[in-house]
Amino acid sequence: MRALVVDHGEAGPIRFADVDEPVPSTGEALVEIRHIGLNFGELRYVRQWPAGAVHGHDAAGVVVRAASDGSGPPEGARVALGLAPYAWAERVAVGPAWLGAVPEGVDLADAAALGIAGVTALRVLRKRSLLARDVLVTGASGGVGHFAVQLASLAGARVTALVGSPDRAAGLRELGADEVLTDLAETEDRFDLVLDTVGGPLPARAWSSLAEGGSIHLVGFSSGQDTTFPSGTLFGFGEPRTIATYGDMTPPSEELTDLLGLVAAGRLVAPVGLRGDWKDVDDAVQALFARKVHGKIVLDVA
Structure with missing residues (x-):
């Protein structure tokens, strides 16, 4: 064959x-x-x-x-x-x-x-309650990003989608993004959860936009660049902020079933x-x- x-x-x-x-x-x-x-x-x-x-x-x-x-x-x-x-x-x-x-x-x-992209987004977003939380999805025009925007919105989050250029912003608002940015400098919002698919300099920038008690989940490194945090950046007062890696390759039957059910119900595209x-x-x-x-x-x- x-x-x-x-x-x-x-x-x-x-x-x-x-x-x-x-x-x-x-x-x-x-x-x-x-x-x-x-x-x-x-x-x-x-x-x-x-x-x-x-x-x-x-x-x-x-x-x-x-x-x-x-x-x-x-x-x-x-x-x-x-x-x-x-x-x-x-x-x-x-x-x-x-x-x-x-x-x-x-x-x-x-x-x-669905597969890797949908399951990755679902597993990360299930790590905490998202109702009325502020969520940032980087690389939102990619496969994981498209699913993450929709699923975070379904969970009741206020979703900001970050893309690399204006032409990659198409359709993200229709999928549930409340705001679409091409640069984090365009907002002063603080995020409770960041789902990052890009890597490189972006996680360090997102860290400065993370709310107290917030978390960055690193699910990809499409930029292929190193991430460097300036000296002193990771020190701070208040409720601890965290960085979590992701590489979960456990069997996804349960998550696939959930995702397929959302697609069948017309709630996920x-x-x-x-x-x-x-x-x-x-x-x-x-x-x-x-x-x-x-x-x-x-x-x-x-």
């Missing part, structure tokens, strides 16, 4: 290859993949995975063989894969902990967009900024790296 595998060469980060058919264990279903969802991190930092391995974590498809031990979804079920290993292939053997059942009325392509065929994956990767896509990239598996 065909799959997208890790390529450490100059032509990378991924390439098509013929690979062996997956052999499910007793607790795994065999899923025919219909759509895959691309993520910045797994493509930009591809050398963290072995060359030649089937790549990708997010996808959606249909169960063609249920797990032999009776666990998980039945044959014919539509499912979303999130944070799952080896997801970018025509068929995948996967355990139920990495699956979410896709409700009627939810497009499988939208379900493929899957931010698909580019839809195409997986044969054009090289063009899609270049568009992702060039910041030409607002939201997620979803590719159809022929």
Whole structure:
């Protein structure tokens, strides 16, 4: 079968290859993949995975063989894969902990967009009550950012979305942002929670805008730059402020189910900024790296 595998060469980060058919264990279903969802991190930092391995974590498809031990979804079920290993292939053997059942009325392509981005946003925003809190989402035009803006707004927060340029602000107010900025200097607000996807100098700037008792959650470093805090910046009186890292790759079945339920209810929109065929994956990767896509990239598996 065909799959997208890790390529450490100059032509990378991924390439098509013929690979062996997956052999499910007793607790795994065999899923025919219909759509895959691309993520910045797994493509930009591809050398963290072995060359030649089937790549990708997010996808959606249909169960063609249920797990032999009776666990998980039945044959014919539509499912979303999130944070799952080896997801970018025509068929995948996967355990139920990495699956979410896709409700009627939810497009499988939208379900493929949830995965890492949606689960990351949901897990971070569940760390504290957000009702009537001030939340800052940096890199808000990306996949995690689009979900975070919506979910924070649903939780009752006052949401500020920070983007890199005015042209990346489109649609964020409609998703729930109360304010959209291109520079933190444009506001004097103090934030109870900052969800940062950018890294580099931005977390240090956001620290100075953090309210007493507030927290910055670092969920990405798309800038590729170092973060430096000026001397004395991290000292202060009052209720402690915190910085939290994020790298939770535990199975997301519960969160996928919650997210899919919100999509089915019309309360959450899957931010698909580019839809195409997986044969054009090289063009899609270049568009992702060039910041030409607002939201997620979803590719159809022929």
